[in-house]
Amino acid sequence: MRLADTLGFAWQVVRGYRARTLLILLAMGIGVAAVVAVSSIGEGARLYVVNQFGSLGTHLVIVLPGRSETAGAMPGVLIGKTPRDLTIEDALALKRSPAIRRLAPLIVGAGDVRVGARNRETPVLGSTSELMDIRHMAMAQGQFLPPGDPRHSQPVCVVGAKVATELFAGRSALGEWLRVGDRRFRVVGILATQGESLGFNTDEIVIVPLAAAQALFNTEALFRILVEAKSREQIAIAQSDIEEILRERHEGKREVTVITQDAVLATFDRILRALTLAVGGLAAISLAVAGILIMNVMLISVTQRRHEIGLLKALGATGANIRLMFFTEAVLLALGGALLGLAVGKLGQLFIGQLFPSIPFTAPWWAVIAAPLTAIGTAVLFSVAPARRAARLDPVRALSKR
Amino acid sequence: MIRLSGIERVFRVGEEEVHALRGIELEIARGEYLSLMGPSGSGKSTLLNVIGLLDRPNAGRYELDGRDVTGLDDDELSRARREKMGFVFQFFHLVARLTAAQNIELPMVLAGIEPGERKQRLARLLSAYGLEARAHHRPDQLSGGQCQRVAIARAMSMGPSVILADEPTGNLDRHTGQEVMAVLERVHHGGGSVVLVTHDPEIGARAQRRLRMVDGAIVGDERG
Numbered sequence: 001m002r003l004a005d006t007l008g009f010a011w012q013v014v015r016g017y018r019a020r021t022l023l024i025l026l027a028m029g030i031g032v033a034a035v036v037a038v039s040s041i042g043e044g045a046r047l048y049v050v051n052q053f054g055s056l057g058t059h060l061v062i063v064l065p066g067r068s069e070t071a072g073a074m075p076g077v078l079i080g081k082t083p084r085d086l087t088i089e090d091a092l093a094l095k096r097s098p099a100i101r102r103l104a105p106l107i108v109g110a111g112d113v114r115v116g117a118r119n120r121e122t123p124v125l126g127s128t129s130e131l132m133d134i135r136h137m138a139m140a141q142g143q144f145l146p147p148g149d150p151r152h153s154q155p156v157c158v159v160g161a162k163v164a165t166e167l168f169a170g171r172s173a174l175g176e177w178l179r180v181g182d183r184r185f186r187v188v189g190i191l192a193t194q195g196e197s198l199g200f201n202t203d204e205i206v207i208v209p210l211a212a213a214q215a216l217f218n219t220e221a222l223f224r225i226l227v228e229a230k231s232r233e234q235i236a237i238a239q240s241d242i243e244e245i246l247r248e249r250h251e252g253k254r255e256v257t258v259i260t261q262d263a264v265l266a267t268f269d270r271i272l273r274a275l276t277l278a279v280g281g282l283a284a285i286s287l288a289v290a291g292i293l294i295m296n297v298m299l300i301s302v303t304q305r306r307h308e309i310g311l312l313k314a315l316g317a318t319g320a321n322i323r324l325m326f327f328t329e330a331v332l333l334a335l336g337g338a339l340l341g342l343a344v345g346k347l348g349q350l351f352i353g354q355l356f357p358s359i360p361f362t363a364p365w366w367a368v369i370a371a372p373l374t375a376i377g378t379a380v381l382f383s384v385a386p387a388r389r390a391a392r393l394d395p396v397r398a399l400s401k402r
Numbered sequence: 403m404i405r406l407s408g409i410e411r412v413f414r415v416g417e418e419e420v421h422a423l424r425g426i427e428l429e430i431a432r433g434e435y436l437s438l439m440g441p442s443g444s445g446k447s448t449l450l451n452v453i454g455l456l457d458r459p460n461a462g463r464y465e466l467d468g469r470d471v472t473g474l475d476d477d478e479l480s481r482a483r484r485e486k487m488g489f490v491f492q493f494f495h496l497v498a499r500l501t502a503a504q505n506i507e508l509p510m511v512l513a514g515i516e517p518g519e520r521k522q523r524l525a526r527l528l529s530a531y532g533l534e535a536r537a538h539h540r541p542d543q544l545s546g547g548q549c550q551r552v553a554i555a556r557a558m559s560m561g562p563s564v565i566l567a568d569e570p571t572g573n574l575d576r577h578t579g580q581e582v583m584a585v586l587e588r589v590h591h592g593g594g595s596v597v598l599v600t601h602d603p604e605i606g607a608r609a610q611r612r613l614r615m616v617d618g619a620i621v622g623d624e625r626g
Binding site: 001002005009012013015016307308311312313314315316317318319320321395396399 | 509
């Protein structure tokens with residue numbers, strides 16, 4: 001039998017048994033659509049997290065005082081012993097490295113912030129003008145801290161959106177004075193609302209110049225140095241430069257911990273990718289269920305069509321002819337179901353995308369290829385038994401039973 | 403053309419053994435028109451199935467066109483049926499979703515004959531059996547007589563050595579039955595061999611050679 005004729009024959013069967021065809025298309029379609037939709041949700045979540053990390057700052061390297069043997073995932077919870085403090089001089093020395101674009105030393109403390117009779121306990125950050133670019137902060141009003149020598153400071157500050165509304169109660173905060181501890185600062189800028197990002201809610205902080213924070217908290221020691229490498233490729237160079245420079249300055253002792261955003265990001269990336277694969281695999285179970293349905297429907301079909309099969313054998317069809325007919329039929333159905341499923345999955349993905357516009361839902365390429373292949377694979381696999389049964393039918397008995 | 407010797411066919415029905423065919427000795431020459439008659443259960447259909455290579459005898463020897471076909475496997479039997487046998491059944495056995503033309507074409511499709519060649523043979527068969535106007539109708543749109551004509555055209559499509567007809571008029575009224583017999587007899591007049599199973603004495607009497615079967619054995623062989 002010629003291949004074109006086998007295809008034509010199978011096509012006639014698929015068209016001839018409408019209800020059965022629709023049922024199988026539906027089962028296969030749901031299976032494939034589930035794999036595509038679920039894996040695109042997983043992939044969307046992964047991209048979302050990756051982007052969130054990106055918004056923290058690109059090519060970020062964080063320098064912590066103290067040498068820590070155990071490394072945690074979150075920069076905020078790493079605590080190491082501090083044999084010697086990190087100082088402003090250490091930070092300024094890092095500028096020697098050609099791999100570093102900019103850096104911002106950071107001091108963090110809690111301060112009693114007061115405007116007239118209102119007061120509020122908030123986190124107070126001491127840093128430099130470069131913090132804004134490194135952390136990708138945006139201003140709602142006014143300016144960030146003015147640039148200049150970090151060892152000297154002006155009495156100015158930048159406040160978070162919530163701090164501004166709570167303390168100034170409807171009045172414009174810009175240009176007004178507030179008091180932190182026993183020092184006075186003029187508000188030169190208000191941060192745009194950004195919400196939480198890794199430990200700090202930027203809506204609820206007050207940022208003052210580094211030297212002012214040192215005086216306020218009566219310390220020389222830096223909490224962190226945030227460093228931005230010139231490019232992704234330069235992150236490793238920046239890291240080794242930082243370790244080198246600080247070892248020199250600390251008499252040959254390695255007393256800092258340097259972590260890169262990349263390392264943290266890579267961990268998240270791996271976890272979420274594994275998660276996507278896992279849920280995609282779960283959805284693929286529905287494909288196996290669809291395969292079993294195909295087997296059942298095919299077995300019923302062999303029983304229903306035993307006259308026809310007997311006739312075909314009487315007319316000279318070999319066992320191989322009959323088996324091939326059934327396989328072709330199964331592949332046609334699976335192919336149709338897979339196309340339907342891809343279309344439905346894509347629609348579902350667009351629909352979910354409308355509900356959660358901030359998450360970039362996209363089906364990963366492996367799911368788009370693997371789902372239809374799995375569908376066709378299961379269809380062929382599960383039609384082996386029915387096809388063999390059909391090929392073995394005895395033509396005399398198949399024709400005689402009415 | 404066909405030589406059967408010592409053919410036995412035994413069916414097991416539960417514990418019992420049923421001898422459907424006992425010691426059949428039969429020769430059929432090319433171009434013969436032969437009817438097989440007998441009460442139901444006499445083994446005439448089983449004999450037809452054995453001749454048609456649909457069923458295998460338990461013992462004996464079957465020579466078809468000078469070749470021993472007793473020991474062929476399933477696929478070899480399929481190919482032999484395709485080349486040598488044309489079947490006509492009581493219940494027509496047309497594929498319901500295919501048109502008359504597609505049904506007639508089916509054996510040629512299974513044999514893998516080129517579409518061009520198929521089209522030519524199909525056109526000849528449609529005109530020979532007066533089915534041109536009905537070529538694109540499905541079986542449920544055809545009368546019983548037309549269905550059986552389609553079946554005969556299908557049986558003839560591969561140019562078989564013999565046409566085997568099992569009660570071809572059994573499902574038709576008298577008049578249509580006569581028409582179908584006329585069509586079958588035209589095949590015979592054209593030089594074809596026809597083996598006909600029937601329990602209708604009037605139909606059976608039309609054949610030049612008439613075999614009678616009782617209890618799986620041939621008990622009468624009349625000619626002329």
